Amino acid sequence: MRFTQWAESGGYVPFNLAPDFRMGHVNVYFFADAGGGDGGGGGGGGDGGDGGDGGGGGGGDGGGEPGGGDGGAGGGSGGTDLKFSQADLNRISKKERDKYNSEKQVLIDQLKDVEKQKGLSDEARANLQTQIRDAEESLMTAQEKSKAELGRAAKVHGEALDVEKSRADLNWDMYVSEKKRVAISAAASKHGAYRAEQLTAVVEPMTEIVPVKDSNDNIIGHDVIVKVTEKAEDGTTKEKALTVDEYVDAMRANEDHANLFVSTKQGGSGYRPGTSGTPIGDLSNMSATDKIRAGLKAGTNR
Known part of the structure; x- marks a missing residue:
């Protein structure tokens, strides 16, 4: 059975009624449900009543007041906060970046080995070259990537100029x-x-x-x-x-x-x-x- 009991802190708290059938009588123990931390055990039982005087004296009250134990303090302390300096973060970031770059370079080397193989179609070779270029650019800084893009643009422009010059030379030769x-x-x-x-x-x-x-x-x-x-x-x-x-x-x-x-x-x-x-x-x-x-x-x- 569950009952409630007024706590010193104010308000009712639940407790259990537990019968004990030992020694031919019933002892009733009250177990208050503790909240928060584990409560310490309550104090010992009350003092027995004084024996009655001989004759007509009535027996003394045998029941002492039950001692109530104070509840233990609840709630454990939280864990220690982990703190990282900027240097720690930079070191971790560099380690991850170096690992990525190393793996990417292995891939680039493998693609280049495949590109050197004979018997590749023009389409397959062009696809490999595109993959190699993209992989190499992923290892570049923003400045290096911009420089590479400018270099490619200059190459394309130069090739276009060479074509136009060849056409102009051919036209001139025909004219002459x-x-x-x-x-x-x-x-x-x-x-x-x-x-x-x-x-x-x-x-x-x-x-x-x-x-x-x-x-x-x-x-x-x-x-x-x-x-x-x-x-x-x-x-x-x-x-x-x-x-x-x-x-x-x-x-x-x-x-x-x-x-x-x-x-x-x-x-x-x-x-x-x-x-x-x-x-x-x-x-x-x-x-x-x-x-x-x-x-x-x-x-x-x-």
């Missing part, structure tokens, strides 16, 4: 080749060459293309020229530029190139009158064009 072909073909037609292709094979290696500028020094086009060397009266030499038309005209008068042109002289195609016994003047004072016409190579003396 066509410009020379047109100039030589026009001269060949004008001066009666047998075949323009034959004349082109001889003349084109000696030609070059130069810009044509306006009065403001702006390039407005290009001309094809042939550079020859002339010797002046004082013995010095100078370089002179001839147009393709001028050079082909001089070639037509040169016996060395007679077979390239249709002859209008007596004797059939390719015929040129001989020059034996014909004075040709002072060679040192002749211009390059005159030398060609006289049967000499430009820039040389006989």
Whole structure:
């Protein structure tokens, strides 16, 4: 059975009624439910009553007052708070970071070993390279990552420039080749060459293309020229530029190139009158064009 009893601290607290059937009588013990900490055991039983006087004296009251023990103090003390310094936190963080970096580097090395294997498809190799790059970037600081991104952007930009430059060079080469072909073909037609292709094979290696500028020094086009060397009266030499038309005209008068042109002289195609016994003047004072016409190579003396 459970009852309540007024506690000294105020309010009712529950207690148990426990019968004891020993020695032919009933003792009743009251056990108060302690709250909080373990209560100490109550004090001993009360003093027995004084024996009654002989005769008619009544027996003394045998029941002493039960002693109430004070409850023990409840509640244990809390555990000690753990405290970490910033240095401790930094050390733990570095240890974890080093462990992560070490594991990531092992993965990178393994991926690179796979990449070196032969027989990989282009797609598989590209995927491996992407994984390697991403893994390497995960080990970088923010500054290192930015630098790597700039490097990749510069590489892509450089490759794009190389492609554009190659295209521009190809277009320029095609333009120059066509410009020379047109100039030589026009001269060949004008001066009666047998075949323009034959004349082109001889003349084109000696030609070059130069810009044509306006009065403001702006390039407005290009001309094809042939550079020859002339010797002046004082013995010095100078370089002179001839147009393709001028050079082909001089070639037509040169016996060395007679077979390239249709002859209008007596004797059939390719015929040129001989020059034996014909004075040709002072060679040192002749211009390059005159030398060609006289049967000499430009820039040389006989």
